[in-house]
Amino acid sequence: MQITVDVNGTSYAREIEPRLLLVHFLRDELDLTGTHWGCDTSNCGVCVVWLDEVPVKSCTVLAAMVDGKAVRTVEGLASTEGLDPVQRGFKQCHGLQCGFCTPGMMMTARALLDTNPDPTEQEIRVAISGQLCRCTGYENIVRSIRWAAEYEAAVDFGDDLDEEVTA
Amino acid sequence: MQVPAQFQYEKATSVGHALRLLAKYGAESRVVAGGHSLLPMMKLRLAQPEALIDINDLDELALIRIDDGELCVGAMVRHAALLDSAVAGEHFPIFHDAERVIADPIVRNRGTIGGSLCQADPSEDLSAAFCAVRATAVIEGLGGRRTVPVREFLLGPYETALTDGEILIEIRVPLGVSASAYEKVDRRAGDWAVAAVGVAVRFDGETGGEKLAEVGIGLTAVGATNFVAVEAEDFLRGGPATAGRITEAASIAARHCHPYADQRGPVAYKRSLVATLTARALTRAVARHHGER
Numbered sequence: 020m021q022i023t024v025d026v027n028g029t030s031y032a033r034e035i036e037p038r039l040l041l042v043h044f045l046r047d048e049l050d051l052t053g054t055h056w057g058c059d060t061s062n063c064g065v066c067v068v069w070l071d072e073v074p075v076k077s078c079t080v081l082a083a084m085v086d087g088k089a090v091r092t093v094e095g096l097a098s099t100e101g102l103d104p105v106q107r108g109f110k111q112c113h114g115l116q117c118g119f120c121t122p123g124m125m126m127t128a129r130a131l132l133d134t135n136p137d138p139t140e141q142e143i144r145v146a147i148s149g150q151l152c153r154c155t156g157y158e159n160i161v162r163s164i165r166w167a168a169e170y171e172a173a174v175d176f177g178d179d180l181d182e183e184v185t186a
Numbered sequence: 187m188q189v190p191a192q193f194q195y196e197k198a199t200s201v202g203h204a205l206r207l208l209a210k211y212g213a214e215s216r217v218v219a220g221g222h223s224l225l226p227m228m229k230l231r232l233a234q235p236e237a238l239i240d241i242n243d244l245d246e247l248a249l250i251r252i253d254d255g256e257l258c259v260g261a262m263v264r265h266a267a268l269l270d271s272a273v274a275g276e277h278f279p280i281f282h283d284a285e286r287v288i289a290d291p292i293v294r295n296r297g298t299i300g301g302s303l304c305q306a307d308p309s310e311d312l313s314a315a316f317c318a319v320r321a322t323a324v325i326e327g328l329g330g331r332r333t334v335p336v337r338e339f340l341l342g343p344y345e346t347a348l349t350d351g352e353i354l355i356e357i358r359v360p361l362g363v364s365a366s367a368y369e370k371v372d373r374r375a376g377d378w379a380v381a382a383v384g385v386a387v388r389f390d391g392e393t394g395g396e397k398l399a400e401v402g403i404g405l406t407a408v409g410a411t412n413f414v415a416v417e418a419e420d421f422l423r424g425g426p427a428t429a430g431r432i433t434e435a436a437s438i439a440a441r442h443c444h445p446y447a448d449q450r451g452p453v454a455y456k457r458s459l460v461a462t463l464t465a466r467a468l469t470r471a472v473a474r475h476h477g478e479r
Contacts, residue, residue: 020195037195037238040225043187059188060226062376067292073266075296079225081218083195084242127292148375149290 022086026051027095037083041075042066044082045092053093053122057151064150067123068092074130076149093122096129104167104174105129114163116154123150128164137168190228194237201246204239204353205328211237213350218242219262219301222293247300247355250274257359261300266291268299278319278359279474280366280384284311287368290376300354303336308343309378314404315368317413318384321359327352337412363402364389365475369467370406371459373450380450381459382406383439385467387427389475398422403435403464408456409444417442418464427472436464 023032026049033048045051045068054077057065061079068077069091096103105128108114115121124147131138131146138146143161152160194211198204208215215237218224227233241247247262250271257277259268268274269285288294288302288311302312303323316336323339325332325348336357339347348354363386370382384404389396401422403415418439425431445456 036192038190038192040189043189059229061222061293064290064292070296073295074292076292079222079293080296081195081221081225081238081240083197084221084240086197146291149292 020083022082024082024085024087025089027091035082037081039082041068041070041077041080041082041085041090044085045077045090048082051092051094055119055122057119062149062151063120063123064127064147065120065123067126067150069126069130072130074127091126093125096125103129104170105132105164107170108163108165108167109160112159112163112166114156114160116156120150120152120154124152124160128167131164132168132171136171138164140165188229190225191231191234193228193235195240196237197240197243199243201244201326201353201355204241204244205326205351207237207239208351208353209328211239215239217304217353220264220297221301222289222297223301223305223307241353252361253358255361257361259299259357259359261298261303261354261356263299265289265294265297265299265302269294277361278363278366278386280315280318280368280386281312283368284315284370284382284384287311287370287372287382293376299357303339303357304346304348304354306340306342306344306346308409309407311368311370311379311382311384311406313340314382314406314410314413315384316357316359316404318368318402318404319359319363319366319386320402321357323347323357324355325352326355331355333358337414340413362388365471367467367470367474369463369470371463378450379407381408381445381456381463383460383463383467385464385471387468387471387475389427396427397425398427399424403439403468405439405443405460405464407445407450408460409446410442411444415439415442415460415464422468427468429469432465432468432472435468436461439464 042056045054055065057063061076066077067074105125143164196207216235218238247260249260275282321336323334334347366386368384371380386402388400390399391397401419404413418435422435440457440461447453
């Protein structure tokens with residue numbers, strides 16, 4: 020069957036088998052390998068992407084289901100202004116060791132901050148509770164997401180400040 | 187790599203369209219909503235439908251609303267939407283209690299209420315919750331609509347009252363419950379219940395001398411017939427909700443369920459959990475009735 024999907028603002032048309040899972044569509048058909056493929060059972064959360072702005076586990080969504088819809092992956096986090104604050108947070112706070120869970124963690128973090136710009140540590144832990152980090156790095160992941168929240172609050176507070184710093 | 191076997195895929199554009207597609211593909215076709223139960227089963231070949239009818243685009247089934255004295259929850263309502271629904275939480279805190287402990291936030295973004303009920307997994311939380319509040323399932327087929335109490339909708343593990351060619355449309359919950367609560371024990375965040383209990387109570391009479399006009403007690407994952415503790419409900423109905431009577435009802439619920447031993451624990455432990463959780467849920471519901479959270 021033929022599907023057309025908007026991924027990170029680019030429209031892709033592909034001929035697929037109905038049984039193709041979204042995670043494999045992204046990785047194997049579009050070569051967007053930033054989205055990782057983990058447990059296959061919607062437990063580990065390394066495959067989290069946005070489907071029409073909502074984070075989902077792409078190992079448990081058929082590519083056929085996203086025909087005509089918009090997907091955002093980790094490749095769509097950075098913009099012309101540079102890395103997303105969530106990505107900067109993970110860099111600043113050592114939010115990753117092996118990096119396998121990182122794309123999913125960051126997509127969930129971005130969605131969390133978009134709806135709750137000032138989450139508590141507990142709210143962050145609940146938000147990522149469907150995602151596993153086998154390097155046991157949760158402490159730094161939580162810290163990274165808090166860093167992004169605080170960075171965005173500071174930028175919002177002083178729009179001009181950012182320009183001054185750049186200048 | 188876990189991948190489903192081959193199947194035909196159709197995207198339904200309306201309930202009528204979905205019903206016609208089901209009729210066209212016959213008994214080996216399945217409706218897919220969030221897919222978070224069906225797709226994992228297809229990967230493992232525990233289910234191998236020849237055709238999937240995708241109803242994700244049926245927005246008319248994704249509504250939560252009050253209609254004619256009932257809370258109506260569309261079959262395509264995502265778990266996250268039920269958890270976010272202020273109107274559902276106001277009338278039935280049991281749904282928010284349960285949704286907070288169903289899977290994880292990302293799975294809840296995709297999984298649906300209708301899918302959960304139709305899966306009829308013995309460990310699924312909403313079955314007991316909807317039984318506790320005495321909800322009704324609205325079912326549609328090409329021949330028209332019919333309603334079935336959720337207590338009769340769930341026939342057994344993975345078996346419902348739906349016949350070939352029918353779709354669950356919505357769940358209707360009569361308003362008028364005084365208070366409700368859901369209590370669950372699981373081994374880790376997002377896991378299936380070792381045991382869980384949902385209760386809904388309706389009081390009448392003057393404050394101070396109130397009696398329980400109606401009680402609903404739903405049991406999850408412990409082999410209760412129709413997911414309910416009928417004997418405990420019968421015991422409580424018509425009397426006050428005192429601590430002593432709650433303890434006795436909890437013990438009755440524990441005696442009458444049929445848990446089996448598995449990796450989540452032995453039978454005696456699960457019965458003990460049923461007693462503890464039934465008492466806890468009843469106590470919490472009564473406290474809520476008296477204005478506590």
